[in-house]
Amino acid sequence: MKELVSYTEALGRVLDARLNCNVEKILLAQAVGRTAGQDIVSNDNIPPFDNSAMDGYAVVSSDASQAPVTLRVVEEIPAGAVPRESVQPGTCSRIMTGAVIPEGADTVVPVEQTLSDGELVTIRTVAPKGQHIRRSGADIARGDVVVGRGTRITPSTVGILAAIGAHRVPVVRMPVVAVVATGDELVEPGEELSPGKIRNSNGVTLAAQAAAAGAVVLGPFVARDSRESVQEILDDIEAADIIVFAGGVSVGEFDFVQEALEKRGMETIFWRVRQRPGKPLLFGDLKGVPVFGLPGNPVSASVCFEMYVRPLIEASVGMEPARLSEARLGETVKKKVDLHYFARGVLKSDSGDLVVNMAGPQASNIFSTMVRANCIVHLPEDRETIEKGELVQISPLTWRSI
Numbered sequence: 001m002k003e004l005v006s007y008t009e010a011l012g013r014v015l016d017a018r019l020n021c022n023v024e025k026i027l028l029a030q031a032v033g034r035t036a037g038q039d040i041v042s043n044d045n046i047p048p049f050d051n052s053a054m055d056g057y058a059v060v061s062s063d064a065s066q067a068p069v070t071l072r073v074v075e076e077i078p079a080g081a082v083p084r085e086s087v088q089p090g091t092c093s094r095i096m097t098g099a100v101i102p103e104g105a106d107t108v109v110p111v112e113q114t115l116s117d118g119e120l121v122t123i124r125t126v127a128p129k130g131q132h133i134r135r136s137g138a139d140i141a142r143g144d145v146v147v148g149r150g151t152r153i154t155p156s157t158v159g160i161l162a163a164i165g166a167h168r169v170p171v172v173r174m175p176v177v178a179v180v181a182t183g184d185e186l187v188e189p190g191e192e193l194s195p196g197k198i199r200n201s202n203g204v205t206l207a208a209q210a211a212a213a214g215a216v217v218l219g220p221f222v223a224r225d226s227r228e229s230v231q232e233i234l235d236d237i238e239a240a241d242i243i244v245f246a247g248g249v250s251v252g253e254f255d256f257v258q259e260a261l262e263k264r265g266m267e268t269i270f271w272r273v274r275q276r277p278g279k280p281l282l283f284g285d286l287k288g289v290p291v292f293g294l295p296g297n298p299v300s301a302s303v304c305f306e307m308y309v310r311p312l313i314e315a316s317v318g319m320e321p322a323r324l325s326e327a328r329l330g331e332t333v334k335k336k337v338d339l340h341y342f343a344r345g346v347l348k349s350d351s352g353d354l355v356v357n358m359a360g361p362q363a364s365n366i367f368s369t370m371v372r373a374n375c376i377v378h379l380p381e382d383r384e385t386i387e388k389g390e391l392v393q394i395s396p397l398t399w400r401s402i
Contacts, residue, residue, distance in 0.1 A: 003272060006381065009342040010273045014283060014308050017290045019141065019241055019267075021173040028161055031153045033214060034171040035317040040147040042164040046136035050101040053132040057114055057121055058105035061090040064127035068099040073119050077102060083250075086378045093123060101133055108132035109384035140164065150318035152214070172317040176242035177215040177309075179206045180233055182248035182257060183296060201367070202246040209305045210244070212399060213313040223248065223257070227292040230260040242370075243289060244309055245282075248297025257293050258282055266291055267358050275340045276383055277364040299364045303342045306376060324378065328356035332388045333379060341379035344369040347394060356394055375401035 023037030050218075052058065056323055058077070074085040076094040083102035087093055092109075093102050101108075107127045115122040118229060145161055147153070153161075153171070163168060181203035189199050203220030208216050216241050223233045230248070237243060248257035262268065264287040271293075273281045277300035282293030292309055294301040311321060327347055335341045344359040357378065359373040378393040379386055386392060 005270045005273055007273060007275050010270055010275075010281070010283065011311065013269050014290070014312050015149070015321070017283075017285065017314050018312060019175055019290075021175055021316055021318075025170050027168055028158060028167055031161070031169050031171060032151050032155060032158055034169075034174070035214065035319055036147045036149055036151045037170040037172045037318070038149050039145045040161065040164075040166060041168060042140050042142060042144050042146050044140075044164055045142050046140035046160075046163050047136055047138065048135055049136050051098050051134050052095045052101060052108045053134050054095065054108055055097050055109045056095060056108050056110040056112075056132065057092045058095045058102055058108055059123065059127065060087055060089050060104060061107040061127060061129035061131075063089055063092075064107060064109060064123050064125075067126050068122050068124050069245050070120055070122045072220060073116075073121055075102075087220040089152070091122075093249050094121075104132070106130065108293075117298060138385075145173050150320060152319065155233060173240040174214060174216045175313055175316050176218055176239060177210040177242045177313065178237035179203060179210060179220040179244050179246075180220040180223050181206075181220055181246045182225065182230070184225045186222055202296065202301050203368060205298065205302055206244055206294075207247055208306055209302065209310070210313070213310040215242070215313050225255045225256065226268055227260055231263075231294060234260065234264055240289060242309070242312065243286065243291045244305070245291070245293045246301045248293070259284060261291055261293075273340075274338060275342065276336070277297060277342065278307075279339075281308070283308070297364045298367045299344075299370060302367075302370055303344075303376065306344060306395065322395065324395060325354070325375075326391050327356040327375075327394050329377075329386055329388055329390050329392050330355045330357040333358065333386045335379050335384060335386070337384040340381040341377075343379055344373035345375045345377040345394065346373060347375045347396070350369075356392065373394045 071092040073094055074091045077099040079081050079098040080098045083100055087102050088106035095399050106129050109123050109127045113125045181200050183197050185199040187197045207217045207220045221233050222229045246255050268283040268284045271282045278295050281304055284291045294304045343362055345356040346359050347356045354378055360369040374397055376395040
């Protein structure tokens with residue numbers, strides 16, 4: 001094991017540990033946010049029949065090749081009804097939006113372009129063949145793949161699946177992610193602060209990030225700064241598919257997490273990455289369970305979750321890796337060479353170009369910049385100065401719009 005690895009190497013090793021989550025079927029109404037476990041194919045044409053795009057009259061186009069023309073109305077067809085009469089030259093059917101086009105009709109004249117008089121209607125404009133008719137299968141044809149394997153199901157996806165009659169849908173099982181914050185100094189968000197204490201923001205933040213990434217969250221737990229406490233927590237999270245610790249992985253006198261994990265049989269894959277924030281990042285394999293030891297600093301923990309834990313969760317449910325975007329740097333940035341920087345940025349569109357600026361101070365104790373940021377800016381390891389106007393790579397933060 002190398003003591004220090006690059007960001008690219010570290011991410012590659014994390015993705016090599018992706019889980020093989022099985023596929024289960026769930027009710028469509030419960031599927032938002034889940035990932036399709038296989039291609040979902042339509043057994044029907046959508047729309048299932050030729051139908052009217054307008055309220056109006058279904059006519060034979062040869063009758064409406066000149067205007068005005070007066071036709072006899074043979075029936076009224078509301079949506080959901082089946083036409084009883086065919087349309088012959090000299091006749092028409094009054095039809096509502098979404099209703100089945102009757103046999104013989106090949107165009108629809110909007111009601112606004114007609115004049116009704118009892119059983120007769122005058123067509124006041126020429127109507128070409130096929131006007132205002134939505135053809136069967138124009139949206140989806142029978143046999144089309146509607147949702148591909150590995151696709152995250154959204155509200156609009158649910159709508160199209162409902163249209164093809166998918167009552168139960170195959171999705172990938174959500175991995176169970178255990179979140180453990182560490183430290184004697186931690187109190188819960190609802191508690192008053194006493195001297196030397198801080199509120200446990202890591203636990204709730206990482207749990208929220210895990211849920212947003214598509215995981216079932218176990219915890220968050222708190223392990224105190226003792227070997228016994230860490231061991232007790234490990235007993236409580238044996239059902240986890242992925243374990244995420246925050247804190248306790250550096251070189252302090254009370255950093256017991258790595259020691260406790262290795263005592264349980266964890267193989268350390270890497271510890272420490274050439275990056276900022278998050279240099280003391282631990283990743284290992286505990287009898288087939290990927291384990292992350294994130295830094296205890298809230299900015300470092302949150303950023304490292306997005307850069308490493310989220311990609312593992314998404315890969316484990318079959319999603320394709322997110323591609324980095326590019327933007328022009330809106331300001332000159334200086335950094336330490338030999339470290340890959342994850343800078344908190346604000347990405348905006350400027351006259352059609354994407355421009356990114358720093359979200360504020362980049363010190364790892366300034367968590368407010370995570371709130372302002374809508375992306376992570378990748379500043380390459382081998383550079384010391386990145387000039388204004390240069391192209392840089394960015395990772396959008398999924399909970400913020402750009």
